[in-house]
Amino acid sequence: MRASEALLKGSKMIRWVMGTQNDLSGGGCALGMMARVHGLERLNFCDDPLFTSVEEYQWMHTASPPLACNCLGSVLLGSGGDFNPRELLESRVAYQLVHLFNYHVMTEKDWTIEQLSKWLDIVDPSPLEKVVVEETQEQEELVAV
């Protein structure tokens, strides 16, 4: 299952809470939503061995697209630090997902969960299974003509 699909599916399974993947009372953030779809308590988003990794989402730790918003400074991570948070976020999609959910979906409310899922789909380098199906159907139609 693509990460974007897991996010949407999970968003209907748990209560939306920012800042935690699992608040132990049925709530969690975007990563928590994806985790729950896979029957997990939490999803690996950094290199912490306490978190479980889902093989098909490993790209979220290596893909580093530019950040989709213009935020700077402490809003990026909740609390400021003596480093460049924007540079850190741009190093991995998992961090960006945390910011986009916590800040844009939950705090500013200028992104919807559907927009977040669409963004996740765009930055996801995994092959699209759907495209293959559509191509096959198109080929069948051509043969029929």
Ligand SMILES: [Zn+2]
């Ligand atoms: Zn932002």
